[in-house]
Amino acid sequence: MAFASYQKIQRVMIEPTSRCHLACPMCARTAKGTTRKDLVLRELSKEDLEHIFETSFVNQLRQVQLNGNFGEPVASSQTLWFCEYLKKRKVPAIEVFTSGSLRTPDWWRELGGLLNQNNDLVRFSIYGLEDTNGIYRVNSNFEKIIDNAKTFIKAGGVAQWEFIVFDHNQHQIEKARDLARSLGFSGFAVKRSRRNKDNLKYKLTQTVNSNTRFADEEKYHRKYKNWSEYLKITPITCKYVDLSKIFIDFFGDLWPCTWFGFTPLAEPSSAFRSQTESLYQKYGRGFNSVLKNSLPEVLEHPWFNEELEDSWKAPGHRQCKRFDICSQLCGDAYEHTSGPGKNYKVERFNVPSSKK
Numbered sequence: 506m507a508f509a510s511y512q513k514i515q516r517v518m519i520e521p522t523s524r525c526h527l528a529c530p531m532c533a534r535t536a537k538g539t540t541r542k543d544l545v546l547r548e549l550s551k552e553d554l555e556h557i558f559e560t561s562f563v564n565q566l567r568q569v570q571l572n573g574n575f576g577e578p579v580a581s582s583q584t585l586w587f588c589e590y591l592k593k594r595k596v597p598a599i600e601v602f603t604s605g606s607l608r609t610p611d612w613w614r615e616l617g618g619l620l621n622q623n624n625d626l627v628r629f630s631i632y633g634l635e636d637t638n639g640i641y642r643v644n645s646n647f648e649k650i651i652d653n654a655k656t657f658i659k660a661g662g663v664a665q666w667e668f669i670v671f672d673h674n675q676h677q678i679e680k681a682r683d684l685a686r687s688l689g690f691s692g693f694a695v696k697r698s699r700r701n702k703d704n705l706k707y708k709l710t711q712t713v714n715s716n717t718r719f720a721d722e723e724k725y726h727r728k729y730k731n732w733s734e735y736l737k738i739t740p741i742t743c744k745y746v747d748l749s750k751i752f753i754d755f756f757g758d759l760w761p762c763t764w765f766g767f768t769p770l771a772e773p774s775s776a777f778r779s780q781t782e783s784l785y786q787k788y789g790r791g792f793n794s795v796l797k798n799s800l801p802e803v804l805e806h807p808w809f810n811e812e813l814e815d816s817w818k819a820p821g822h823r824q825c826k827r828f829d830i831c832s833q834l835c836g837d838a839y840e841h842t843s844g845p846g847k848n849y850k851v852e853r854f855n856v857p858s859s860k861k
């Protein structure tokens with residue numbers, strides 16, 4: 506059975522660039538406080554984006570998100586043009602994920618004029634206030650972020666403040682929420698990151714603030730002996746299949762989801778990396794390029810068409826050949842993602858009727 510048929514795709518997450526000016530310590534692009542040496546810095550060109558989002562494909566889409574694992578969408582020279590391109594083709598929902606501290610007021614004003622419908626959203630990921638955001642968002646400029654957000658909102662743009670809780674900012678959740686409301690953000694989301702589990706400086710001590718205890722780990726402890734058993738036997742329910750969604754990275758390679766898109770650059774010694782390397786050995790690099798091939802052609806590839814879905818089958822099934830990334834992200838008892846789900850709580854504010 507196919508992972509997704511071309512005609513049924515409704516949502517795309519695209520990573521317009523691998524460039525970013527921040528050095529968030531737990532970001533996949535950062536090593537030893539700076540950009541990884543092995544990260545290729547590039548962006549998808551206008552021609553690339555036109556090739557992928559050809560008119561008949563765009564017409565069937567319900568949502569396009571600009572995000573990814575390695576870059577800052579606002580750093581791409583094509584982002585304004587691309588949002589306008591999607592708007593002209595009437596994509597009902599366009600979302601941009603950003604740290605918020607790049608670009609000029611004019612740029613943000615223009616974006617605000619484009620992303621002004623209720624289903625559009627710029628997710629400003631601001632993890633604290635003036636004295637704390639920069640502890641994790643290294644190289645960011647809080648004052649500039651707030652100015653950019655204000656300009657965007659004043660121009661009509663719909664914005665949400667997204668706040669990952671750490672020990673160093675959890676006392677500021679209420680203040681940040683009040684500030685978000687007063688600045689005209691349409692909502693405020695509190696997120697719990699699973700990445701800070703073992704990191705001493707950027708940890709979240711779950712007992713300190715009950716607001717941050719979202720994920721329910723009881724089921725995991727009741728049902729499974731340990732983590733490696735969990736990866737081997739948990740039932741897998743693909744989150745992206747359920748949403749009819751795909752992910753395209755900054756090389757123009759198609760992946761079944763954003764998390765899978767991280768695996769080619771995961772720790773070289775990790776199972777994530779070696780499992781994806783085996784795919785490359787079998788099919789060659791570029792087997793999933795939607796720039797060298799068309800999107801329908803890549804979706805017809807045996808890996809997307811058959812093997813990926815087979816890999817999720819129950820252990821013992823002869824076609825079950827699991828990827829650890831699928832067990833980790835889409836297993837039944839552990840919520841890894843800090844996006845919408847158990848590690849994410851959003852409060853929506855009353856927004857002006859013009860944006861409804």
Ligand SMILES: C[S@@+](CC[C@H](N)C(=O)[O-])C[C@H]1O[C@@H](n2cnc3c(N)ncnc32)[C@H](O)[C@@H]1O
Nearest residue numbers: 531573574575576577602603604630698700843
């Ligand atoms: C690599 S970022 C790309 C978008 C943009 N550059 C940004 O930083 O918001 C992808 C997502 O990861 C989130 N993120 C950053 N650090 C994180 C962490 N430690 N745990 C969970 N999510 C994190 C960001 O807020 C963003 O939503």
Ligand code: SF4
Nearest residue numbers: 743745761762831835
């Ligand atoms: S991690 Fe695997 S199962 Fe989960 S959304 Fe991605 S492809 Fe689907």
